[in-house]
Amino acid sequence: MLVVEDDVRYAEWLRHHLDVLCPRASVSVLNRTEFERWCTNFSGRDCDLLLLGSRFGTSPEDPNSPGLTLLRRLRDQPAAPAVIAIAEDGNELTAVRALQLGALDYLPKKLLTPERLSTSVRVALRRVEKRVQRRLASLANMEHDRAAQAARATSADGADGNRGAGSAPDAGAPGSATEALQPPGVVALLTAAPGEDFIPGYTLRLKVGESEKAAVYLASSAARGHNVALKVSKTLRDEAAGRQFLEREYTAVQAIRSPLVVEIYDYGVHAGYEYLAMEYLPRGDLKARIQRGVTERESLQYVQRIAEALQVVHQAGLVHRDLKPPNVMLRDNDAVALIDFGLARQMDGGTTSLQTGQTAVLRGSPYYMSPEQALGEPLDGRSDFYSLGIILYEMLTGQKPYTGGTALDVLQQHVNAPPPQLPQSLERYQPLLARLVAKARTERFASAAEISAAAGELLASLAAEPQSSAA
Secondary structure, three states, X not given: OEEEOOOHHHHHHHHHHHHHHOOOOOOEEEOHHHHHHHHHOOOOOOOXXXXXXXXXXXXXXXXXXXXXXXXHHHHOOOOOOEEEEEEOOOOHHHHHHHHHOOOOEEEEHHHOOHHHHHHHHHXXXXXXXXXXXXXXXXXXXXXXXXXXXXXXXXXXXXXXXXXXXXXXXXXXXXXXXXXXXXXXXHHHHHHOOOOOOOOOXXXXXXXEEEOOOEEEEEEEEOOOOOEEEXXXXXXXXXXXXXXXXXXXXXXXXXXXXXXXXXXXXXEEEEOOEEEEEEEOOOOOEHHHHHHHOXXXXXXXXXXXXXXXXXXXXXXXXXXXXXXXXXXXXXXXXXXXXXXXXXXXXXXXXXXXXXXXXXXXXXXXXXXXXXXXXXXXXXXXXXXXXXXXXXXXXXXHHOXXXXXXXXXXXXXXXXXXXXXXXXXXXXXXXXXHHHHHOOOOHXXXXXXXXXXXXHHHHHHHHHHHHHXXXXX
């Protein structure tokens, strides 16, 4: 998904709601200038759904109507994404014209509510799904026809005695059934070699992750002679804005020398874009591990290891502020390494929100945000403990404790809803969970060492159970 909006705060508001509506989606944010550059290189595989915030003028012929101009430009693309127009102004005439130019919906910004946005996005995603199904069916038919032609040719060659029987194409090779049955975006991901010399000294191999601000690539480092994870900003560095977000992440992690935190190799700026080279951890993150299923014992072990990592971070005077399963990487020995310190701040770093009218635009993931972070209050390490408690609940149950139709719904539950309760079969872990996710931070654990010790006691009791049964 792509949000195009010049108002940074409003764009963040939209992105937060999209994160809640579609937690598995990648949501990027561009301003209009960046979007126009994006259109120049658009491949048809970069975006499924576009939320286009712009002025739409007072009539279809209004020269001050860049929204209609951009819709015309998108219409000329060979594989344009589904578009929801979010109009700063406009009227019924411009709304009709926007729909004629291919927009699936036209939402006046002044009247836009989370509920209206949710409905529009869900309808648009159903349209996208049908489009992908048609595309895959077409690809499958083409592959079937190709295979039939190849079979006839092979049969004819065999009858002539000129060649042996043709071998099946390699799985994943261009033109194979594997490629034909993959969604186009997956094919692009598997075959991408995006700008091999874009960052000097690094050869980009594969995009392995993406956020609204940066893309992460598997890259080979000429200096180190091995693969690294290369994080590249999506926007040009703003020299007038002070330290940039990758620079802040680099500074934060450089202050922490521990295997419990990802190792940073290099930071720089090339052609106006920041980049950060760090160790590549191919085993993946805790989010993927949870999706495969985590036992009670493993859940406690991960809590203990994450608590140990937080102890290192807090001793360095930092609050992570964005602790969630995708930011907990796993090493080959099942140890953890925290990543993504772009939001990390000193313990006395002040508030975490910006105000847009009555709407708080908050940094971090709504699902794992502490009540004080949702309220925009100053944070300390106990905010990270709350996030760890939400992760514990998710590991034990496979579900998030608070969900809703909008980001605001989720945040309000963090602040006002009763603390999450585990099912009866898991009630032995309720005291640990309760001290992690208490609404008042004074009722939470005072240190990460206390969390590690509490998880250790539960692990010890689990280990003693088989012995008791055998006795």
